[in-house]
Amino acid sequence: MNKILIIIQREYLSRVKKKSFLLLTFLTPILIxxxxxxxxxxxxxxxxxxxxxGVINESELVTPVQSKDFTTFEYLENTSFExxxxxxxxxxxxxxxxxxxxxxxxxxxxxSLKQVTIxxxxxxxxxxxxxxETIKRSKIIAEANMPDLEQKLAATKTPISVKTIxxxxxxxxxxxxxxxxxxxxxxxxxIIYMFIxxxxxxxxxxxxxxxxxxxxxxxxxxxKPFQLMMGKIVGVAMxxxxxxxxxxxxxxxxxxxxSAIFLPGLDASSIQQAxxxxxxxxxxxxxxxxxxxxxxxxxxxxxxxxxxxxxxxFIFFFLAGYLLYSALFAAVGSAVDNETETQQFMIPITIPxxxxxxxxxxxxxxxxxxxxxxxxxxxxxxxIIMLVRIPFGVPLWELLLSMGxxxxxxxxxxxxxxxxxxxxILMYGKKVSYKEIWKWLRYNR
Numbered sequence: 160m161n162k163i164l165i166i167i168q169r170e171y172l173s174r175v176k177k178k179s180f181l182l183l184t185f186l187t188p189i190l191i192x193x194x195x196x197x198x199x200x201x202x203x204x205x206x207x208x209x210x211x212x213g214v215i216n217e218s219e220l221v222t223p224v225q226s227k228d229f230t231t232f233e234y235l236e237n238t239s240f241e242x243x244x245x246x247x248x249x250x251x252x253x254x255x256x257x258x259x260x261x262x263x264x265x266x267x268x269x270x271s272l273k274q275v276t277i278x279x280x281x282x283x284x285x286x287x288x289x290x291x292e293t294i295k296r297s298k299i300i301a302e303a304n305m306p307d308l309e310q311k312l313a314a315t316k317t318p319i320s321v322k323t324i325x326x327x328x329x330x331x332x333x334x335x336x337x338x339x340x341x342x343x344x345x346x347x348x349x350i351i352y353m354f355i356x357x358x359x360x361x362x363x364x365x366x367x368x369x370x371x372x373x374x375x376x377x378x379x380x381x382x383k384p385f386q387l388m389m390g391k392i393v394g395v396a397m398x399x400x401x402x403x404x405x406x407x408x409x410x411x412x413x414x415x416x417x418s419a420i421f422l423p424g425l426d427a428s429s430i431q432q433a434x435x436x437x438x439x440x441x442x443x444x445x446x447x448x449x450x451x452x453x454x455x456x457x458x459x460x461x462x463x464x465x466x467x468x469x470x471x472x473f474i475f476f477f478l479a480g481y482l483l484y485s486a487l488f489a490a491v492g493s494a495v496d497n498e499t500e501t502q503q504f505m506i507p508i509t510i511p512x513x514x515x516x517x518x519x520x521x522x523x524x525x526x527x528x529x530x531x532x533x534x535x536x537x538x539x540x541x542x543i544i545m546l547v548r549i550p551f552g553v554p555l556w557e558l559l560l561s562m563g564x565x566x567x568x569x570x571x572x573x574x575x576x577x578x579x580x581x582x583x584i585l586m587y588g589k590k591v592s593y594k595e596i597w598k599w600l601r602y603n604r
Contacts, residue, residue, distance in 0.1 A: 247272050
């Protein structure tokens with residue numbers, strides 16, 4: 160056990176002291192914040208191109224389209240289509256031709272020298288549709304001889320807000336949010352997918368490097384291959400966990416500083432006050448009802464028990480999933496001489512991860528289905544699928560079964576990987592096949 164701890168310490172310190180680790184740890188949160196700030200700036204930046212569209216109106220409609228925002232519609236009176244076509248690109252971005260039978264055909268034509276944007280096409284279509292619907296509605300009202308029918312019909316439009324309420328084990332009711340559960344589940348699954356690939360490959364590269372430098376021949380003279388591999392896997396896991404925690408802390412600090420600078424009026428006390436129904440702003444204030452409902456859902460969902468259950472599940476499956484796959488990556492590293500030979504062995508390892516990521520999209524829609532159940536039980540997909548299911552609520556026996564199978568699979572795969580490691584770590588200059596690895600697994604020494 161002492162030898163494993165020494166190897167863990169060596170792997171951990173040798174990596175966290177590298178300049179690349181320090182730069183990546185401290186620069187990544189700044190880079191992420193910069194990307195989000197750039198995206199917000201791009202959305203707020205008012206650089207939409209102003210376009211003028213010529214309109215040839217052959218129908219009886221008066222003004223089926225009207226200028227709006229950055230699109231100007233200019234009606235061409237006494238101008239033929241051929242003459243208007245000559246003005247394309249010089250004066251007009253596109254030509255809109257509204258046919259005489261537009262009410263029957265329900266279609267119009269948009270001519271241009273280059274492909275028009277989806278915004279322009281949608282704007283033209285929605286304006287003509289709304290205009291025709293208004294005409295048809297007015298005709299029905301006139302035939303019904305009820306001048307106030309339109310107001311009565313408009314009054315029947317009732318927006319509905321559906322709140323999701325969960326019953327606790329003690330019968331207590333508390334508000335929940337399906338959208339938050341979906342977002343949390345998929346985000347946690349994607350995080351562990353990226354973490355396994357990123358740091359699992361580091362384990363493999365470390366084994367290959369020691370093997371190619373012949374350092375391993377000195378190391379295994381004093382420790383067993385199983386101890387060496389276990390120490391390396393756990394050491395790199397601690398490096399990744401340290402980096403991940405630093406990213407969370409630094410990102411949180413950047414968000415808090417940025418909020419204090421750019422959103423000084425937003426503090427925790429105001430949010431807490433807004434969670435009380437008696438203190439919610441009235442209809443005439445700046446916050447609309449949809450925003451209030453969303454805030455109530457968020458504040459009602461994130462109670463202490465909910466946060467602890469998600470955090471506990473994330474930590475366990477985050478580490479256990481990494482340990483399981485890192486054992487396989489370490490076995491691949493011990494079986495080959497260089498990184499170019501790893502592709503044929505990495506494909507069977509990465510395929511279950513990719514399948515789990517695609518399964519997560521279906522599991523979000525049906526977290527109680529058979530696909531969700533078996534995906535969260537099978538160890539090679541459970542780290543991702545179970546994290547997707549946890550925000551929706553998982554029966555305790557399913558959670559314990561998944562955890563037990565994952566731990567058991569990690570121990571078994573570590574034993575398998577150790578047998579490959581024991582033989583492959585000293586093999587040089589020979590390309591290894593699956594048949595050769597099967598022979599190594601059958602060795603009894």
